[in-house]
Amino acid sequence: MIIDHIGIVVKDMQKGIEHWNDLFGYKQMTEIVENTRQKVNVVFMHKDNSQLIKLIEPTDETSPIYAFSKKGGGLHHLCFKCDDISTQLSEFKTKGIRTLAQPEPGEAFDNENIAFVYAKQGLNIELIDTDKKANIL
């Protein structure tokens, strides 16, 4: 498993995109995709030789990240690519890692399954399959 991207919560998507472009030179890589179940908008941003990032904006007050965004947002999760999500979740389970949500289609990943776990020590982890890439523009 290697890190695919860093998930970063923002209050306002357009301001977040401008912020990452202006300060760090990151470019928008995908369209903004809405996840209606998680009630978030997400967008991927990239820069050559630098870690891929994903900006996440809540779409309403019932979004799981709404409270975090209200506090200002910031670093939220790390997403790891794994060979098989189900196998990885089973392995995590034997190690006492808590699954936050069952695997479900990730709109930003061509509706392939993603999963979220709480990996102890304050770490929210997202899992995607190794061969998946974010939908590009």
Next chain:
Amino acid sequence: MIIDHIGIVVKDMQKGIEHWNDLFGYKQMTEIVENTRQKVNVVFMHKDNSQLIKLIEPTDETSPIYAFSKKGGGLHHLCFKCDDISTQLSEFKTKGIRTLAQPEPGEAFDNENIAFVYAKQGLNIELIDTDKKANIL
């Protein structure tokens, strides 16, 4: 500027090292280095083709990261490599970015200067010079 590493706060360094090794296959890359001014211990961990990470443990209750570690720890900052810290700080200043600490020797970087800024939108950012690498074992 590209991301050099992800800074992650842990309550207990040995448990953090074991956690990242056991769950994600990361290996300890450096010795544990104490920063007496910031009152933290830091260690770098790596995995082929995956983003470098740095674990940070407070050494006492007056450490700036103590409260965060007590709440469980987790993702804390992103460190960017830049061509020249002073130039980058000046540029950030014109954009209203707040410097959290003046450039000071980073023990884990051969005592070359590092700097911390608060880049708005909840982001703590560390800066190091491009040619610097963490002291290795």
